Each structure stands twice: as C-alpha cells, then as structure tokens.
Amino acid sequence: MSAQSMKIKLKIWRQADNNSKGAMQDYNLDNVSPDMSFLEMLDLLNENLINSGSDPVAFDHDCREGICGMCSLMINGEAHGPQKLTTTCQLHMRSFKDGDTIIIEPFRAKAFPVHKDLMVDRTAFDEIIAAGGFVSMNAGNAPDGNAIPIGKETAELAMDAAACIGCGACVASCENASAMLFTSAKLSQLALLPQGKAEAKERALGMVKKMDELGFGNCTNAAECEASCPKGIELSNIARMNREFFKSALSNK
C-alpha cells in the first residue's frame, strides 16, 4: 500500500426495511487507504461485517464511474459528500482525515422511501419521466446529420440539461425535498430542441402534475440543489420549467 492507512469512525443509518424503525449505528474501520473510493471503503466495512457474521450495510451503486446516478449517500450532511461536482462513487477517502467520524445517511424524502439501510426507492423519478419526459412522435428513418439546424448555444444548453444522471441529490439537499431541479433538467433537454417542441405542452403539464402528486416539496429558490448537484445542473432550468408550465397551463383547455 502506497499511502498511509487511516482509521475511520462511521455513524451509519441502519434500517431493516421500510416498515421498521431505523437508527444510527457506530462502526470503527481500520486499514482504510486514502486511495480507496468511498464505496470501496463501505465494501471493506461490509467484508468485515460479513466475516463477523453481521448483516452488511445495504447501499446503492452500479457504474462506480459517476454516470449512472445510483450511488446516493448523504455524507456528513451533504449529498454525495464534501467534494463539489462529484458523485459518492467518485469521492475518495483522501477527502477525509485519519480519525475522522463520517456520518452516512440515506437521501431523505417522502417520495424516496427507504428500502433498507442507505438504499432508497427512487421510482418516483421514473414516474416523472414516464409522465412526459420523452418524445413519442414517429421519427421515421434516422434523419440526415444536419437536416434540422440547431444553434450551438441551444444545443449546449440542452446537453447541459441532459447531463442529469437522476441521482436525487437535488431532492436530498433541498430543504423542502423538492424535485424541481431534476424535473426541469429532464424537461429542458427536450423543450430546448425542435424535436421536443411538438409535445412541449403535454410534457410540462404532465411532469409537473406527477411531481406534485408524488409528494415532493415546493422550490423556495434557495439553490441548495444546484450547489450539491454532481453534474452541475443549473437553476436556469427551473426558471425555464416555470415559463414552460405557465405557458402550457394557461393555453390548456
């Protein structure tokens, strides 16, 4: 091992399932390498727990390269931990010091019920997408590369919105557990482009209605979501959604 190993104290939320009551539990972990990713550190903890015959800590992850949005931990009170523009899986133990106590909790929202320990059910996000976050017209054959002209700036904005990986950090860090940053990113990536314009009205109405129904809170424009988004999704998307929704609602029959 190249770097010096660290000793870490952990306080982790343990909850058997959605119906049981959970509690914070303390763990000590030795031999943590600063080069480990945060999830590798949890793997090490789980190895120890399994070896000692205890129940390992359940947490979500998939790609471990910052693109799938599955990893979702509240680390020391910050969604995805202390490093800006970084998912939990891309966070490394060198962001912490030897002897640190690290508090790990699940993302908390009524619309994100806890499955087990640190694992939450984010089906609510899929439901928002299913309520209009798509283009459903018959596109026919693949069109010629530059058949539909799109300005560079618009294309960039749409790409920036499309960078959302749907991890839920916006909901987790929002004081009101609002899903507006996510919803607005998924709406904007289509609303900005000509292909998305045809269904813009139904999309805005459907997605916002679903978002409200699912019990997410209301945005108070505090921008904690933007500050903790690992993909740098901007608040201007929410402003765009506000405009889109206003237009759609008032022209709706």
Add this chain to the structure above:
Amino acid sequence: MASQACTSGICGYLCSSIGKKQLMGVTAFLLIGFLKAHLLGNFLLLLGPAAFNEYGHKLMSLGPLLIIAEIILLAIFLTHLVLAISLVWQNRKARPVKYYSKQRTGRGATFASNTMPYTGIVILIFICLHLWCFKYGTYYEFDLDGIIVRDLYRTVIEYFANPFYTAWYVLAMIAMGIHLSHGVQSAFQSVGFRHARYTPLIKKLGCALSLFLTVGFSGLSIYGYYISTTLNY
C-alpha cells in the same frame, strides 16, 4: 381521478406547485409596490404635522376608491399568506424523517432563505398591531386651515414615544428586510425570469431595495421617538 377538478385550466394551475409559487411572486411584487408608496407617504412626517395630516386627509377623502384599494390590498396580502401556509405545509410533509446531520453547502441557501416562514410570521404580527395602533388607533383632531382632519401625526409620535414600541418596530422592519432580501430574487425566479447577466443584478437590486425600505421605515420610527422626546410634542 380523485383530483379531477384540479387537473386542468386555471384551477389546475393554481393547485400546482409552480402556479402557487408564481402567484406568490406576483403578489410579492404588488406588496413591494405598496410598501414603496407607503414609505414615500411616511417621509412626509419629516415635513411636520400639517403636511403629514394633509396627506392623510387627501387619502381619506378618496372615499369609496380608498376602500376598494384597501380591499384589493387585503386580498393580495391574504393570497400571499394563504399560499405561503399551503406551500410550507406541503414542504414539511415532503420530508417526514429528518436528517441526523444536515449541512448546508454554503453555496445555496442563505439565512434569509431559511427563515422566510419566520420573518413572514413577524411581518404578519407586525401588520396586525400596526393597523390596530395607527389606522384604528387613537383619533385626534387637527385644524388644517380651518378644516378639521385627523391628527395622525400625533398618534404616530405618541406611539413612538415609547422606546419599546420603537425598538419592536425597528426589529420588525429588519425582519421585513431579511424577508425581502431573498424574496425579491426568488419572485423573479418563480415567474421564470433568469438571465446570466440580469439575475446577479436583480439580486443586488433586491438587497438594495430591502435595505432602503428597512432603513426608511425604521429611520422614521426613530425620528418619531426623537421628536417625541426632544421637542415634547
């Protein structure tokens, strides 16, 4: 569907999170407009009893027009209040289990944005007391070039003669300033106005406006206290 009545048209809009937020913003703009007019009127205190009472008298002599304006203002205020209660209520419900340790990133929420409901409550209490003490307060008479009008100047100075009232007034105005320092830029965002160049400017102007209103209103109350003690009005 159960909420069929609330799914389309204006009703659907008003029941939605964004509709409520936008109405919050629009009523906020209107209330700020009223505050500015109110403060400008208050500045007449500096010109003495005759000017201030004449202004009050002119307003009162609008008669039914004034009543209509008051009803509209009340409706705007109540809309803002009811929407706020509804939004805060939903927001509380949206996270039933609180975090064990929640940090703010320091790059988003501010003291002002975190305390909106509380500064709002202070403003609400203030407005009730304010109407009770001034609008429905002691009625003195004043001779304005032969016409008997209400001496609101005296009511005001009497009120601020009490240093506790003056202190409370100043504190309430600070709460209002804090409320507005987040509220102005938030209202712009809610109605969908955000621009790389103008939004930073709006934030600064919003804070400047909050400061102007806070300093204006509380400065006048301190002036009232000063008049009551030194000039023995």
